[in-house]
Amino acid sequence: MDGYAITHDDLDLEVRWPGGESTRFPWIWMRVNEPGAFDPDTRERLFDLVGVSPDIRPEAVELNGDALVVRWPDSAGESIVPMDWLASRRPGAPIRPDAAAIPPELWDASLAGWLPRHKADGDLGAFLTDLKRYGLALVEGLDEDPEAGPAFGARIGPIQETYFGRVFEVHTRPKPNSLAYTAYALPPHTDLPYFETPPGVQCLHCVRNAATGGASLFVDGFRAAEILREEAPGDFDLLARRPVPFRFSDDAADIRRSRPALTIDREGRLVEVAVSPATADEMQLDADPAETRAYYAAWRRFMAITRRPALTIHTLLETGSMVAFDNRRVLHGRDAFDPSTGERWLRGFYIDWTDIDSRLRCL
Amino acid sequence: MDGYAITHDDLDLEVRWPGGESTRFPWIWMRVNEPGAFDPDTRERLFDLVGVSPDIRPEAVELNGDALVVRWPDSAGESIVPMDWLASRRPGAPIRPDAAAIPPELWDASLAGWLPRHKADGDLGAFLTDLKRYGLALVEGLDEDPEAGPAFGARIGPIQETYFGRVFEVHTRPKPNSLAYTAYALPPHTDLPYFETPPGVQCLHCVRNAATGGASLFVDGFRAAEILREEAPGDFDLLARRPVPFRFSDDAADIRRSRPALTIDREGRLVEVAVSPATADEMQLDADPAETRAYYAAWRRFMAITRRPALTIHTLLETGSMVAFDNRRVLHGRDAFDPSTGERWLRGFYIDWTDIDSRLRCL
Structure with missing residues (x-):
């Protein structure tokens, strides 16, 4: 992916996509959901939201190739957040396809x-x-x-x-x-x-x-x-x-x-x-x-x-x-x-x- | 129980209780719920509502001691409906006490x-x-x-x-x-x-x-x-x-x-x-x-x-x-x-x- 622009403020990261459209990603949402918040063995979330401020924002954000490097103020240190991970999480795009979502067909x-x-x-x-x-x-x-x-x-x-x-x-x-x-x-x-x-x-x-x-x-x-x-x-x-x-x-x-x-x-x-x-x-x-x-x-x-x-x-x-x-x-x-x-x-x-x-x- | 008066029309039975208050019991409700509608072994309802008219009403109603004798037009023949059965089913009186209805008490x-x-x-x-x-x-x-x-x-x-x-x-x-x-x-x-x-x-x-x-x-x-x-x-x-x-x-x-x-x-x-x-x-x-x-x-x-x-x-x-x-x-x-x-x-x-x-x- 190319041609995106990154800006950020105290609340959100904002990405302007190549098409011109842009998305705001709240920092708190990113901290809770970024890949590193989960335990690799159990796939369960280890990160504890109560342990950080509700106004959490990174100390530094930096684009490194096709990933963001986000330095958090809490003990987690750095997160690596791929840009295509963000792209696939734009509002409206369902995060997970569901093979069990089969609509009923009625019969007589x-x-x-x-x-x-x-x-x-x-x-x-x-x-x-x-x-x-x-x-x-x-x-x-x-x-x-x-x-x-x-x-x-x-x-x-x-x-x-x-x-x-x-x-x-x-x-x-x-x-x-x-x-x-x-x-x-x-x-x-x-x-x-x-x-x-x-x-x-x-x-x-x-x-x-x-x-x-x-x-x-x-x-x-x-x-x-x-x-x-x-x-x-x-x-x-x-x-x-x-x-x-x-x-x-x-x-x-x-x-x-x-x-x-x-x-x-x-x-x-x-x-x-x-x-x-x-x-x-x-x-x-x-x-x-x-x-x-x-x-x-x-x-x-x-x-x-x-x-x-x-x-x-x-x-x-x-x-x-x-x-x-x-x-x-x-x-x-x-x-x-x-x-x-x-x-x-x-x-x-x-x-x-x-x-x-x-x-x-x-x- | 004594001193009640019974009247009825095409839709309901009406009972005037000794206190002067009265209750209307719809015939269809009575036909579905009277004691004889249930199988004595399984306690499940055998009576099939679809088998009778939605406007069902008895061919004859008669007070016999402390029970009503109700003759239905369908194959069921007669029901014996005790007056105290009716009395305990007045609107507002819960039909069954429930030993499991224990409200939560919150704690710290x-x-x-x-x-x-x-x-x-x-x-x-x-x-x-x-x-x-x-x-x-x-x-x-x-x-x-x-x-x-x-x-x-x-x-x-x-x-x-x-x-x-x-x-x-x-x-x-x-x-x-x-x-x-x-x-x-x-x-x-x-x-x-x-x-x-x-x-x-x-x-x-x-x-x-x-x-x-x-x-x-x-x-x-x-x-x-x-x-x-x-x-x-x-x-x-x-x-x-x-x-x-x-x-x-x-x-x-x-x-x-x-x-x-x-x-x-x-x-x-x-x-x-x-x-x-x-x-x-x-x-x-x-x-x-x-x-x-x-x-x-x-x-x-x-x-x-x-x-x-x-x-x-x-x-x-x-x-x-x-x-x-x-x-x-x-x-x-x-x-x-x-x-x-x-x-x-x-x-x-x-x-x-x-x-x-x-x-x-x-x-």
Whole structure:
């Protein structure tokens, strides 16, 4: 790089770039962030801002080839700050590209025709990219071994143990503590909305499926919510504003948390959906009954949208396949099945987006 | 209960209570929440709101002793709704008391004189109550066995595995990937702010401590933040508004998340603090350098408050003791130690507030 001009004052370094444009770099920002502020082994910052004056400025600044040599008043001595390091940090230029920043693509029932399918021994990055983009992806060719699902999951990140275990067995069982453990149909829902942070991704490995019925169904909750926003914007706003109390309880646990059915960010973009008619706790009655009625009407309208056949895919999981889905975006459910016709055994577990995003950045 | 009067229309049931006050209970609310809407085994709701009209109203309502008998048009048939069930659901009366709703009590260095200490075989509820109230509590009398800490933790809830393992060993080690694994002093900080949800509670079990130095230090981050709010309200607002990018990276992971240093709720109450100078990633430069300077000045001021001796307790963990603290409220750190003088070995692990709150409700 050539043709830049350096000036500075008590507050900032100013660089005039070859194009004529100029940038002011505050000294305090530079002292905190310059490459030498970090420990080379751990890549963590060793520099302690509290140890210097908030008005810190260098005792000397000097251009040496393509780098600035900055002499600080504190014990750090000199920093070498390459000019291209500064150039890449101009306002507006994102400092780090992010391989995990994959925007969602919404889908409807037509996804059944092109459901993302991946081989268990295939490209992990391609699988995770589909999972991130569509909130849903299938793995095929896993062993019948009950540990094959968790073993695949461990290639992505640690399995998140919950009250329901490190792995939960979706099997009919006597005295179930959740409707999942029955043979009932389950309408589309998200799991564990009563947790402080509901699980990011749920994986369901089909160890065995010989029963009649019991197809899995999936709905893109973001798509359903966007339809609600279009068809009934007032209902959308209501569901984005009013927290719903969710609760799970059995003899050993009483787990509670309130969250809106729809969470949006400051720009109004959907961040997560929470749909769980089975675990929505009683709603506190409003002083004005019209508010209570309006809430239930909005909730019902949204749930009815999530049941539309035009949005729903049904897929019968086969032995050795595993479905993974974004539990805060894609609703899952199942048709009823007849447990007398054969065994249906799914093993489920959860993985955090924290770890999936990290894996996407490191593949 | 006696002396109430029942009327109803298409929308609501109206009850006039003995005191003269009256309440309107919308039919749709009642249909969704009445006791018979739930499965007795799983305690989950079986009733499906989508299956009925949003204008649902009973075909008949009749008072039978101290209960209403409500005949619905859908397949459910009749509901028996006790009048005291309705009475306890009047607007404003909280439906469920919550043993986990323990408000925080803020503290300063004087806590050193009355640090909550509990016996490992003592009252778990008393320990968890202190942990919730002060964000900090000590367990004494654990075995030297490295598994004694996790075994105690498992009595509360599942241990949350992270990239750093189910349990992490705070030991000096060659080629550390975190400053925790060195003998350096660590200024007060919170752990894993680069996670989507940083761990709720951190436990550190002292398996062995024979080194000179290395006292643990703790600061109530809520107290520090309240002092900032008092002394420099503009800085408080800035830290509550501006997200800070946090990042951890090594050869196998690249974990990133932005969050404000201070998170407040709609009423302005503190919800969490995130202080981690070591893992605060480079901050994107503002177009206006005054904004960048203002941010770093505010951050520095807050960090300086967290270092005040008047707020800090130092405690040398002894072999067989374990400290537990709210990782999103209480900052932790340590003095430097001399690894040549003896072994210092802490084992750490994380537990979710989801599980701690559940345990508090079920003890």
